[in-house]
Amino acid sequence: MSTNPILKISKVSRTFGAIQALKEANFEINEGEIMGLVGENGAGKSTLVKIISGFDPGFKGSYQINGKEVKFETPSQAEESGIAIAQQELSLIPNMSVAENIFLTGAKVKKFATLNTLAKMARPYLDEVGLTEVDPTTRINLLSVGEQHLVEVARLISREAKILILDEPTAALGEAESRRILEMVERLAANGKSIIYVSHRLDEIFKITKRITILRDGVSQGIQETKDIDVNKLVEIMLGRELANMFPSKADHISDDPKLEVKELWPDGVLEPVSFSAYKGEILGLSGQLGSGAGEVLASIAGALQSRSGSLTLNGETFLPKSPSHAIKKKIAYCSSDRKKDGLFLGRPIFENLTSPALGAISKYGFNFGSSEDNYSRNLAKEFLIDVKRMHDESGLLSGGNQQKVALGKWLSIKPDVLLVNEPTRGVDVGAKSEIYQRMRELAARGITIIFASTDIQEITYLPDRVITFYRGMMIDEHRLEKIKTPLILKEITDPFNETNL
Amino acid sequence: MSAIIENNQLPFSAKFLQFYKDRTLLAILLSLFAVMFIYGIFFTENYLTITNFKAIIRDAALYGIMAIGLTFVTLSGNFFLLSLKETASICGVTFAMGMATGFGSPDLAGNFLVSLLAALAVGVVSGVIQGYFVGMGGNPIVVTLGGAGILYGIGAWWSDNLVINFTRPHDAEWLGTGSFLGLPSITWSFILIAIAAEIVLRHTNFGRKVYLVGANKAAGKATGHENFSMAIIVFTICSVCCAFVAVAFVAQMDSAQSNYFSAEFGSSGDMTILVIATVMVGGNSIMGGYGSTLRTSLGAIFIAMVDNMMVLQGFNSGPRIVGVGLMIVFSIIVFGLFAKGSRAQE
Numbered sequence: 001m002s003t004n005p006i007l008k009i010s011k012v013s014r015t016f017g018a019i020q021a022l023k024e025a026n027f028e029i030n031e032g033e034i035m036g037l038v039g040e041n042g043a044g045k046s047t048l049v050k051i052i053s054g055f056d057p058g059f060k061g062s063y064q065i066n067g068k069e070v071k072f073e074t075p076s077q078a079e080e081s082g083i084a085i086a087q088q089e090l091s092l093i094p095n096m097s098v099a100e101n102i103f104l105t106g107a108k109v110k111k112f113a114t115l116n117t118l119a120k121m122a123r124p125y126l127d128e129v130g131l132t133e134v135d136p137t138t139r140i141n142l143l144s145v146g147e148q149h150l151v152e153v154a155r156l157i158s159r160e161a162k163i164l165i166l167d168e169p170t171a172a173l174g175e176a177e178s179r180r181i182l183e184m185v186e187r188l189a190a191n192g193k194s195i196i197y198v199s200h201r202l203d204e205i206f207k208i209t210k211r212i213t214i215l216r217d218g219v220s221q222g223i224q225e226t227k228d229i230d231v232n233k234l235v236e237i238m239l240g241r242e243l244a245n246m247f248p249s250k251a252d253h254i255s256d257d258p259k260l261e262v263k264e265l266w267p268d269g270v271l272e273p274v275s276f277s278a279y280k281g282e283i284l285g286l287s288g289q290l291g292s293g294a295g296e297v298l299a300s301i302a303g304a305l306q307s308r309s310g311s312l313t314l315n316g317e318t319f320l321p322k323s324p325s326h327a328i329k330k331k332i333a334y335c336s337s338d339r340k341k342d343g344l345f346l347g348r349p350i351f352e353n354l355t356s357p358a359l360g361a362i363s364k365y366g367f368n369f370g371s372s373e374d375n376y377s378r379n380l381a382k383e384f385l386i387d388v389k390r391m392h393d394e395s396g397l398l399s400g401g402n403q404q405k406v407a408l409g410k411w412l413s414i415k416p417d418v419l420l421v422n423e424p425t426r427g428v429d430v431g432a433k434s435e436i437y438q439r440m441r442e443l444a445a446r447g448i449t450i451i452f453a454s455t456d457i458q459e460i461t462y463l464p465d466r467v468i469t470f471y472r473g474m475m476i477d478e479h480r481l482e483k484i485k486t487p488l489i490l491k492e493i494t495d496p497f498n499e500t501n502l
Numbered sequence: 503m504s505a506i507i508e509n510n511q512l513p514f515s516a517k518f519l520q521f522y523k524d525r526t527l528l529a530i531l532l533s534l535f536a537v538m539f540i541y542g543i544f545f546t547e548n549y550l551t552i553t554n555f556k557a558i559i560r561d562a563a564l565y566g567i568m569a570i571g572l573t574f575v576t577l578s579g580n581f582f583l584l585s586l587k588e589t590a591s592i593c594g595v596t597f598a599m600g601m602a603t604g605f606g607s608p609d610l611a612g613n614f615l616v617s618l619l620a621a622l623a624v625g626v627v628s629g630v631i632q633g634y635f636v637g638m639g640g641n642p643i644v645v646t647l648g649g650a651g652i653l654y655g656i657g658a659w660w661s662d663n664l665v666i667n668f669t670r671p672h673d674a675e676w677l678g679t680g681s682f683l684g685l686p687s688i689t690w691s692f693i694l695i696a697i698a699a700e701i702v703l704r705h706t707n708f709g710r711k712v713y714l715v716g717a718n719k720a721a722g723k724a725t726g727h728e729n730f731s732m733a734i735i736v737f738t739i740c741s742v743c744c745a746f747v748a749v750a751f752v753a754q755m756d757s758a759q760s761n762y763f764s765a766e767f768g769s770s771g772d773m774t775i776l777v778i779a780t781v782m783v784g785g786n787s788i789m790g791g792y793g794s795t796l797r798t799s800l801g802a803i804f805i806a807m808v809d810n811m812m813v814l815q816g817f818n819s820g821p822r823i824v825g826v827g828l829m830i831v832f833s834i835i836v837f838g839l840f841a842k843g844s845r846a847q848e
Contacts, residue, residue, distance in 0.1 A: 304724065325726030334724065342720035347791050348713060356714055357725040359707040366707050410725070 004067065006031045006194055007052070007083070007163055012061030013218075014047050021047040022059070023218040029163065029194045034185060036205040036226070037198045039215030040238055045198055048215065049165055052196070053085040054078030082162030086152045088171060092140050098122065099136035102155045125154040128191070130184045146177030150184060157188075164188065165196040170204060171290065182208050202231055202457070203490060216240050231486070235458060246434050247462035248441035250481060254465050255279045259449040260301075260418050265310035267300035269293055271473035273310055278418070278449045279466075283440060286453040287460040288470030288493050294453040295337060297470075298420050301451070302334030303327040314417060328357055333411035337423035337453075343407040346396030350386065351377035353395045353406050358413035376413070384409030385435055401432025408436065412443075419443065421452040425459065437463055461486045471496050530836055531785060531800055538807055546814045554814075556685065558806045563692035564747050565773065566802030569780035570699045571743025573798040574736040576781055577703070579716035579729070579790025581642040583740045585650035587763035587773035589628055592657035594748035597621040598666040598758030601674065614673035618749055625745030626738055628653055633737030637730035658760040665759045678753030688750050692799075695743070699795040712736065716790025772823075779826050780805055782833045805829060 005028035014022040022044045029035045039045045050056040051063070054072030063070055065081055072078040075085075092101045099118035102125060103109045109118070119136035126134060129150045140148060149169050156164055166185065170178040178201075185195055185208055199205055205212060206226060214221040214237045221237050229237075239246065258277040266273040270293040278284045288294035299305035301312060303321030311320050314330060321327035327334065336342050345353050354377040355362050362373040374391075381388050384405045390398070395406050404425065411419060424440065425433045440463070444450050454460050460467055467484050469476040469492040476492045479485075542549040568586055575583050583589075600617025604610030628649065635645045680687045703709035715722040715732045722729065752758040763773040784801030786793025805826065812822045 323726075323728070324724050325728065328726045336724060342718070342724045345714050345717040345721050345791070347717045352710065352714065356710075356721075356727075359710055363707050368705050368707060368710065 005029060006066060008062075008064045008067075009048075009052065010062045010064075012048070012051060012059050012063070014044075014051065014056065014059040020218055022051075025061075025215065025218065025220045027052070027213055027220060028223070029196060031162075031194055032189055032192045033211070034189045034195045034197055034209045036209035036212040037196055037215070038200075038202070038205060038212060038234070038238060043215040043238075044218040045215055046167075047218075049085065049167060049196070049198060052078075052163075053083055053165055079159060079161070082160060083165070084156035084159060084161035084163070085165040085167065086149065086156060086169060088168045090148055090152050092148055092152060092155075094141040095139055097137050097139055098126070098131075098134060098143070098151055101140055101151060102126075102136075102158050104155070105159075107159065122154070122158070125158045126151075128157055128188070129154045130180060130187065144177060146173045146180055149173070149181060153184065153188075157193075161193070163194045163196065165198070167198045168200065169197075170199065170201060173290075178204070200456075202234060203494065205234075206231070214238055246437065246458075248438050251282060251444070251465045254282050254480060259314065260451075261313040262297075262301060263311050263313070265297060265300055265312075266308040267293075267296045267305045268308075269296040269473060272475075274475045275310075276468055276475070276478070278451050280449060281444050281447050282466060283444050283450045283452070283464045285460045285464030285467045286451065286470060287455075287457075287467050287489055288453070289455055291472070292470040292493060293473040293475075294468075294470040295422050298334070298422050298451065298453045299336070301327070301418075302332055302420050304334060304336070328414055331414065331417040332420065333357070333414055333416035333418070334420040335408050335411060335422065335424070337426060339403055339407040344395050344403060347394055349392045350381070350395050350398070350406055351391040354380045354386075354410045355413055357410055361413065380409050380412055383412060384439060399432075401428045401435075404428050404432065404436065405439075408439070416448060419448050419450045421450065423454055423456075424452050425454075425456065457486060457490060460484075460489060469493050469496075531783070531797075531804060535800075535804060535807070538804075538811065542807075542811055546811055549811070549814060554810065556689070558810045559689050559692070559803065560686050561809065562799075562802040562806035563686075563688045564751060565776045565780055565805075566692050566799055567695050567747050568740075568743050568773070568777045569784075569798045569802055570695055570795045571740035572777055572781050573699070573784070573786060573793065573795045574703075574712060574739045575642075576786050576788065577716045577790055577793055578712045578732050578736045579719055580636055580733050580736060581788070581790075582646070582778055582781075583632065583737055584643060584646040584774060585628070585632065585653055586740075586744055586777050588650040588654040588657070589625060589741050589744040590748040590751075590763045590773060591760050592628070592653045592660075593621040593624050593745035594752045594758040594762060595657040595661045595666065595760055596624045597674075597749045597752050598668060599661070601668040601672060601752075602666050612668065612672055617674070621745050621749050622742055625741040629738035629741030630734055632741070633734035636737065637733035654760060661758070661760055663760060665757050667757045670756055672753075672756070674749070674753035677750050678755070688754075691746070691750065692802075696795060696799040703795060708735070713791055716787075716792075718791070775823075775830075776805070776826060779830045779833075782830050782837075785833065785837060787837070788834075 007029050009025065009027040012022055012025045013020070025044065025048055027048065037045060037048070047056065051059050054075040054077055057071065057073050070081060093104070097115060099115060099122040102122045103118055115137055122136040126132070126136060131147060131150050131154065134143065134147065140151065143151065153164065169181050173181065182204060185197060189195055197205070197209060209226050212224045212226055212234065214224065214234065216238060257280045259280040260278040262277070263275050264273040265275070269291070274297055286294035286297060296305055300307040301321070303323045303326050307320060311318050314332070317330070319330065321330065321332065324334065340346065345356065351373065355373055362368055362376050377391060378388050381391060386402060386405050386409060395403060398406065408421065408424070425436055428436065440450055452464070461484055464484070465481055467479045467489060469489055471493055476496045479489070548554060568590070572583060572586065575581070597617045597620070599605060600610070600620050601612055604613060605620065610616050632646055632649045636642045677687050682690055703712060711727045711732060715727050715729050719729050751762065780801045781798055783804055784793065784797035786797055808825055808829065809822055812825060
């Protein structure tokens with residue numbers, strides 16, 4: 001491997017107003033290398049990626065390509081230097097053909113070109129990314145999401161990109177499709193392309209990269225040789241502390257008094273009906289990758305997703321929630337994974353958000369005068385460590401962590417028996433994460449049954465008392481307390497039937 | 503509470519600035535009021551008279567009441583009820599039919615209460631049906647445009663496009679032309695409805711739900727507040743407001759015809775445009791979740807003031823309608839510039 005890095009970034013910093021997104025980041029990549037880029041949400045990964053790909057010219061520091069100092073004002077200038085990025089959200093046009101999408105910008109194409117000419121021109125690029133069997137005249141929306149990702153990369157290669165940035169290419173993909181992406185990455189690297197691989201999936205990072213750059217709080221933590229470190233070490237560098245210290249200790253034992261019994265629940269996206277129990281005062285984790293069905297099960301317990309069959313038994317009553325309001329009446333609270341979509345009223349004040357599920361509790365005969373709402377929402381805010389001075393601010397002005405606290409905290413207003421949380425800490429900084437975990441544990445200790453679904457493997461390993469694993473719409477296994485081990489869970493949610501031999 | 507306490511500790515100038523920052527739109531509206539008022543005093547004859555101001559509020563009352571009803575629809579995120587004048591039209595025809603013929607039974611002819619209830623009932627039915635379809639997921643524009651055609655058509659068909667007259671003295675005079683303590687009945691109605699609407703929005707669970715559902719339908723559903731029942735209730739409120747205005751207007755004219763609210767109404771022509779203008783000029787968010795009926799009421803008075811000034815300056819109806827149109831455009835621009843900028847970026 002050449003010793004001169006093709007791209008080198010040193011001492012780069014970037015501030016947005018009062019927020020310092022990057023403090024001191026160093027980064028380099030050699031020709032034909034796969035470099036992993038990892039870090040927590042908010043560690044500065046996306047800022048660094050934007051700087052490299054020319055989307056963000058407003059940084060301080062040195063940026064060299066082949067030893068020469070460069071300054072990109074626009075993404076297209078970066079592209080001329082051979083740097084291209086495949087974003088998480090694809091930029092393909094769904095009802096145009098594969099070939100047309102590859103040559104969308106029209107560079108390199110004659111003024112008049114038939115679809116057949118384009119198809120012939122597209123062939124070598126498709127072969128290079130491993131889409132040998134795909135006809136270039138097929139419309140994009142007939143391809144799977146994984147194949148679309150490959151087309152996107154083919155498009156970048158067609159513009160002679162030397163350095164490819166792949167931002168979470170497998171986030172929305174199942175295992176087989178992810179494998180195609182990884183194969184493509186390795187093939188491209190063998191052909192001499194340099195690849196910056198950004199991913200939350202640590203197993204992938206370990207599989208394909210030679211070296212890893214770790215970002216923490218906007219500072220790069222030095223480049224690690226992949227073969228020299230293991231997952232625990234990597235996570236420790238990422239978080240800056242022992243993983244276990246972030247999480248509250250688990251319960252001493254699990255009560256054998258089932259609070260919620262789920263029988264034969266069968267929502268869309270799940271292959272077969274699922275049954276399980278949740279005990280009083282425990283935290284139960286549903287673990288699985290995107291599309292595994294864990295989130296769907298949670299949503300259907302809350303009535304947010306219709307179930308084809310089944311029933312719930314809670315407090316001696318057997319029912320199947322038809323709507324969220326039905327579930328709320330039965331004291332089941334559900335905090336969805338997308339707080340901006342259906343978790344918060346962003347344009348309304350915090351106190352209105354906090355009391356929104358329990359308007360009956362703050363009013364008499366439907367009228368709401370006086371200070372009862374004020375007191376009620378203040379108590380909730382105090383319980384969830386939300387700044388009471390900001391109660392009248394719009395919730396949209398809060399940081400991600402505080403928004404999540406409001407989205408979760410509002411459910412205490414209905415005094416729930418069961419609290420369902422999908423992705424409790426998505427897009428939340430480390431500090432708020434730790435607070436949220438602490439709160440969840442305290443609520444469980446008070447006797448609330450908490451069920452959460454998460455794709456975050458650390459969360460699943462260290463937070464819950466019991467874990468149920470899901471894979472492609474099937475329930476795989478259950479683990480308790482000290483039997484919860486990261487490698488075993490990873491295996492069960494990615495490859496329980498030994499189908500892959502990577 | 504905390505905000506109030508903190509504000510009390512600030513010096514007056516800071517409080518004044520805070521007020522401007524928090525309520526940019528309201529502040530702009532109030533400033534425009536002041537500008538208009540001063541211009542009126544110095545450059546318009548007969549402006550600063552009690553009679554003129556009574557006339558302004560009386561004008562504002564008719565479309566103000568309808569606009570208060572429409573505010574509920576807009577705040578709840580259901581956009582607009584576009585069948586405003588058609589709802590008023592069929593309710594007006596119903597009321598006049600009741601007053602003139604008693605719906606076929608001569609005993610009931612001229613019975614105010616029966617006619618009023620019949621008109622309001624028509625409003626309720628049309629509101630519930632349109633609200634039902636919107637609540638089921640129909641696009642409010644398409645549903646209420648369709649509703650507009652049907653309502654207007656039925657009214658015209660039923661009345662054979664004729665003017666329905668009923669002669670004075672009749673039992674509805676007190677509402678049409680009567681007055682109490684020097685103010686016309688319709689003005690009193692406007693004041694009472696405006697106060698009631700503001701209390702409902704600020705201090706009832708229903709009012710809170712209107713704002714929450716308007717701010718985010720999906721989050722509303724997740725917290726147990728579905729837009730289905732919300733749409734039915736707000737469209738019914740709006741339609742009943744239209745029915746009430748129609749009754750008052752018909753009682754004033756002693757007659758009704760199905761196109762009263764398209765061409766003959768007031769001074770500025772089309773009722774629907776005027777009412778939507780009122781909601782917009784008040785600075786309510788078209789997307790819902792932000793605004794109040796107080797703003798709408800002020801918007802109604804503002805439009806009436808502008809119209810009144812143009813009348814006194816000798817403009818005829820053409821330029822005055824242009825004025826209303828300009829006010830809609832202006833309010834949308836101001837809203838886009840100020841209200842959005844101060845709110846959280848999503």
